[in-house]
Amino acid sequence: MTNATQAQLSRTAEFIAGAKATVPLIIGAIPFGIIFGTLAEPSGLSTAGALAMSLFVFAGSSQFIALGLLSAGAALPVIIATTFVVNLRHMLYAANLVPKVRHLPQKWRALMAFGLTDETFAAVSNRYLLQENIQNAHWFYLGSFLAMYGNWVLCTALGVGLGELFPDMTEWGLDFAMSVTFIGMVIPHxxxxxxxxxxxxxxxxxxxxxxxxxxxxxxxxxxxxxxxxxxxxxxxxxxxxxxxxxx
The missing domain is CATH 1.10.287 (Helix Hairpins)
Structure with missing residues (x-):
């Protein structure tokens, strides 16, 4: 087996491991994504707008806050400023990861910055912070990020569709699952x-x-x-x- 083949297998293994490590967090995020989709139309956001927000913003709590401000008629600068403040916590995550990813090309770091969420940081923390060999750890990160990203976009689309069939879904209390997910992130540490x-x-x-x-x-x-x-x-x-x- 050539070195190139071994490297490819290592990257693939890291990618799959990252996705697997994120599965428990994805389960907790499913109701959260669906609820966001169901809230989109009542808040004044179109189906295309809801999907675009999940595709290009990809920040659960900030998306909910943006919906609330949008339904309240807040100005765009207020929405941007508020979501920016809420997402400042990601700077704390980034500060932990910067020393571990400094060697990567700019395109990789940009992609990882976009994919940095509470769930992905929780999933990759042990891989990055507790293991010395991090040569292919960014593939682990990519697996985690894409698993969560695909789930979030899919659940948004599902929520938009279900919101039309069940207008009262927001009263079912499904958002409790996200609280349990965050508790699950903290307990192992x-x-x-x-x-x-x-x-x-x-x-x-x-x-x-x-x-x-x-x-x-x-x-x-x-x-x-x-x-x-x-x-x-x-x-x-x-x-x-x-x-x-x-x-």
Missing amino acids: LKSKPMWGAVIVAGAMAIATVTMPHKLGLIVAAVCGIAVGLSLQLLLKAQAASEAQSR
């Missing part, structure tokens, strides 16, 4: 005091700042959680170093 501290503080701050305009409370909660988690991590390292020196 709760293995240390810094992680527990970050999650508890971020959760408490999210509740305390829920009334802040333009969803700014999400950013405040994220920054506070990161600050506490990092502080605890540094404190534990300092304690471990002090104990090592005293022996």
